[in-house]
Amino acid sequence: MKIFKTKTDLITYVDKLKSEKKTLGFVPTMGALHQGHASLITQGLLQNDFVVVSIFVNPTQFDNKEDLVKYPRTLDSDVDLLKTVSEEKIIVYAPSVDDIYGEHVESISFSYDGLEHEMEGRFREGHFDGVGTIVKRLFEIVRPDKAYFGEKDFQQLMIIKKLVEKNNIPVTIIGCKIHRAKDGLAMSSRNMRLKPEYREAAPFIYKTLKTAKEKFGTKSANKVTEWVTKQFATHDLLELEYFIIADVETLKTVKRKSNQKSYRAFIAVYADDIRLIDNIALN
Known part of the structure; x- marks a missing residue:
């Protein structure tokens, strides 16, 4: 399994795959991977030659700084889980904050035609600016053909679709069913x-x-x-x-x-x- 820590190395490898006419799926995550993530990646592998999985706890989408500090960071076990899905077809991008943002860790302001003001937007100020900032940046680095998002974060899914539409980003967004534990709890x-x-x-x-x-x-x-x-x-x-x-x-x-x-x-x-x-x- 190829694991890249810098966008420069990842971009070089993606260029190689694209020169070989390989198709690329993408599953952005904040790590602490579980079977819900695995189901997204599995769907991506059915529809693409390779899937890039980003593992990055994005500071700009946390309105609660304590939540950011406490968010689990488990790269080694994440990689172990990914190996159970595929060792040959998954590419991991696990950057540092500096690699993504440089010296300026801040959100860009986005308009999603009002979607951002409903539900989560009412309770988590600036959250969807942070989401848009990191997803747009990752799309620019990875340049996937298709990207996969779970319906558990349905509002986020709709906002990503709007982001792609309004910014003319050449990627197809695929929404995937909520993956649940046997007792019904949505995987998170x-x-x-x-x-x-x-x-x-x-x-x-x-x-x-x-x-x-x-x-x-x-x-x-x-x-x-x-x-x-x-x-x-x-x-x-x-x-x-x-x-x-x-x-x-x-x-x-x-x-x-x-x-x-x-x-x-x-x-x-x-x-x-x-x-x-x-x-x-x-x-």
Whole structure:
């Protein structure tokens, strides 16, 4: 497995692959890899000759500096997991902050036609500027044909698609289904930080989403939201930050259902000091 620490070395190798007419998939990650990442990479390998996996904890997308410090950095075990997927077809890019940003670690300001002001954008100031900054930079370095993002971060997926569209970046964005543990909890690098009692409680999030989906068939969005809020109000360990039913295209909170539109329910929950997000298609 080839592992590059600098963009100069990676660019040289990508140039070689492109001269050989090889196709390139890309899965950007912040490390602490799990089977959810593996599923993205596996899909990428089915559709490309090689897949580049970036492993970089991006400082500009953390509104909470303590969260940045605590974020797990596990390069050796990440590489071990990647070897179980493919030793020959995966290329790792694990840069330093200096290699990506140089002396100026700061975000560029982006407009995503309002997508950035909904849900996560309301609660995490500057987050999507940080996401756009690093993803655009990585696209420029890696120059992939296709890039793969999980639907767990559905808002991020929509924002990346908008970023590519507005900046005319020549890459196809592929959204991939949420990968879940057997008990339903959406796979996340943050899960490894959950204390045992919170890990045991966390599947309640997806269980609630599934029931909310059932209720959405016969009840209004407001009624479903009220029901979800009540479920978490009485939970001993999980604290609801938000539950929002939104239009899939605009991500705006639905006021009245329409049979002509598609909707998704989005949720953010604190398990102790660990913030977990999830979502589910409703129709």
